[in-house]
Amino acid sequence: MSDTTTHHGLSRDDITDAGEVAAARSIKSVYVYEAPVRAWHWVNAAAIVVLALTGYLIGSPLPTQPGEASANFLMGYIRFAHFAAGYVLAVGLIGRLYWAAVGNHHARELFWVPLLQRAYWAELWGMVKWYAFVSPRPGRFVGHNPLARLAMFFGFFLLTVFMLVTGFALYAEGSQAGSWQDRLFGWVIPLFGQSQDVHTWHHLGLWAMVVFVILHVYAAIREDIMGRSSVVSTMISGHRTFKD
Ligand code: HEM
Numbered sequence: 511m512s513d514t515t516t517h518h519g520l521s522r523d524d525i526t527d528a529g530e531v532a533a534a535r536s537i538k539s540v541y542v543y544e545a546p547v548r549a550w551h552w553v554n555a556a557a558i559v560v561l562a563l564t565g566y567l568i569g570s571p572l573p574t575q576p577g578e579a580s581a582n583f584l585m586g587y588i589r590f591a592h593f594a595a596g597y598v599l600a601v602g603l604i605g606r607l608y609w610a611a612v613g614n615h616h617a618r619e620l621f622w623v624p625l626l627q628r629a630y631w632a633e634l635w636g637m638v639k640w641y642a643f644v645s646p647r648p649g650r651f652v653g654h655n656p657l658a659r660l661a662m663f664f665g666f667f668l669l670t671v672f673m674l675v676t677g678f679a680l681y682a683e684g685s686q687a688g689s690w691q692d693r694l695f696g697w698v699i700p701l702f703g704q705s706q707d708v709h710t711w712h713h714l715g716l717w718a719m720v721v722f723v724i725l726h727v728y729a730a731i732r733e734d735i736m737g738r739s740s741v742v743s744t745m746i747s748g749h750r751t752f753k754d
């Protein structure tokens with residue numbers, strides 16, 4: 511007791527707390543992700559989870575159901591969930607593109623990478639070294655970090671466009687010649703060769719997306735704990751806070 515109490519009657523812990531509270535006032539936060547970006551992020555993530563699970567089951571179907579074929583609709587529901595989530599993904603991406611046009615500058619980061627800027631490559635290299643446990647501290651970034659931008663543009667945005675184009679091309683086979691899906695994406699199947707080729711590439715896209723999601727969620731949680739700024743809460747509240 512005596513060695514942790516000062517002559518003012520305050521414990522060392524009280525003094526440390528007071529210092530921390532004073533320092534907390536100087537911690538700055540920056541509003542980064544506006545509400546439409548955040549809402550889109552979580553709706554889009556849910557759509558992709560549904561697409562991945564149902565897509566897997568379309569490619570590797572469950573055993574045949576007993577009884578009359580007309581008495582159950584299991585594959586029908588699985589395909590319906592896939593197509594409904596596919597529409598959510600499509601409409602969501604169109605809305606997200608609109609927000610890139612009218613939102614703040616962070617809303618545009620997903621759609622391009624400053625590959626021609628020397629500073630970008632330097633920051634990217636710094637981030638690679640941090641992830642490789644070579645450098646002891648990461649840089650500080652308000653928007654996406656430079657490595658995240660690379661992953662989000664190539665691993666998410668371009669991949670998602672690919673999944674939409676191949677998905678709607680397959681969908682056009684069901685909605686038939688002359689449907690809007692056929693008029694917009696009918697050229698895709700002949701381009702790949704035939705229907706099974708598009709199925710195979712669309713299926714490979716699933717695994718590319720699974721790789722992106724695993725790396726993305728790992729990096730988001732790891733950066734939140736190990737990095738110098740808030741990460742997961744930033745995609746919830748929109749605010750980036752800095753720890754030092
Ligand atoms: C299917 C699952 C997911 C997909 C496809 C996905 C995709 C994305 C994309 C495309 C962005 C860029 C957002 C933009 O610039 O508009 C992003 C950002 C972000 N995501 Fe996800 N996400 C998924 C799940 C998650 C989960 C589960 C978490 C939380 C643990 C998470 C945390 C974040 C965070 C924190 C950011 C912002 C990163 C930063 O501040 O630089 N995501 N995500």
Ligand code: HEM
Nearest residue numbers: 561562565566568569596673674677678680681709713716
């Ligand atoms: C991240 C996005 C997506 C993933 C991971 C995904 C995954 C899959 C997978 C794994 C298959 C099975 C392919 C096979 O082995 O034959 C499939 C089939 C299919 N997907 Fe997707 N998909 C996505 C987006 C979409 C979109 C946006 C649409 C458009 C509505 C779509 C429409 C279809 C169609 C029509 C089939 C074929 C169904 C059948 O033959 O019964 N997909 N998807």
